[in-house]
Ligand SMILES: Nc1nc2c(ncn2[C@@H]2O[C@H](COP(=O)(O)OP(=O)(O)O)[C@@H](O)[C@H]2O)c(=O)[nH]1
């Protein structure tokens with residue numbers, strides 16, 4: 608009887624855990640975001656900033672689930688290791704520094720490679736455009752426009768894929784009521800608590816519909 612009740616208790620209190628990959632070029636704000644979110648959702652102090660060596664793993668209790676963030680180092684020696692994590696991810700947060708126009712094309716290339724990767728097919732990818740507190744930073748809609756330009760000016764790749772715009776349109780068709788949360792490209796200021804919470808909320812909704820959910 609004890610074991611039966613224990614099993615039932617464990618079943619009822621079991622928290623679903625989701626793995627979220629946090630990737631993007633270095634200095635795009637990945638660690639700042641994850642560490643600020645850690646402080647908000649767990650009360651634990653933030654890790655002092657600096658380049659991330661290897662990976663920074665943070666588990667956040669959000670509602671009745673655990674979101675486990677894999678903040679992977681963004682320097683070129685680490686980006687080659689990212690795809691080892693793809694097959695376990697239920698969602699991807701892709702970070703773009705809104706003030707770094709010079710590396711926008713490089714960022715777009717990385718983003719395209721994520722979209723076509725076979726281990727990420729159907730996995731929600733949320734694009735976070737950071738540093739919105741800095742004057743002149745490119746916004747989420749600027750990034751959408753620029754990425755669409757890049758897509759249009761590049762010859763068709765051998766693997767079929769949906770463009771960012773197509774993904775957005777598909778997302779819009781899948782739900783009746785207009786809702787900011789379904790947007791795939793969001794503005795983010797990692798130092799602003801409400802901005803960080805907004806991303807977590809949007810992610811929380813998307814991760815529930817992940818094919819690996
Ligand atoms: N003004 C501003 N600075 C930011 C923001 N996000 C990150 N930074 C700064 O950008 C630099 C790189 O951030 P970091 O989180 O280490 O980037 P990572 O390499 O992607 O992990 C740090 O100096 C951060 O303080 C933001 O939203 N606004």
Ligand SMILES: [Mg+2]
Pocket residue numbers: 637638639657658659679680681
């Ligand atoms: Mg980092």
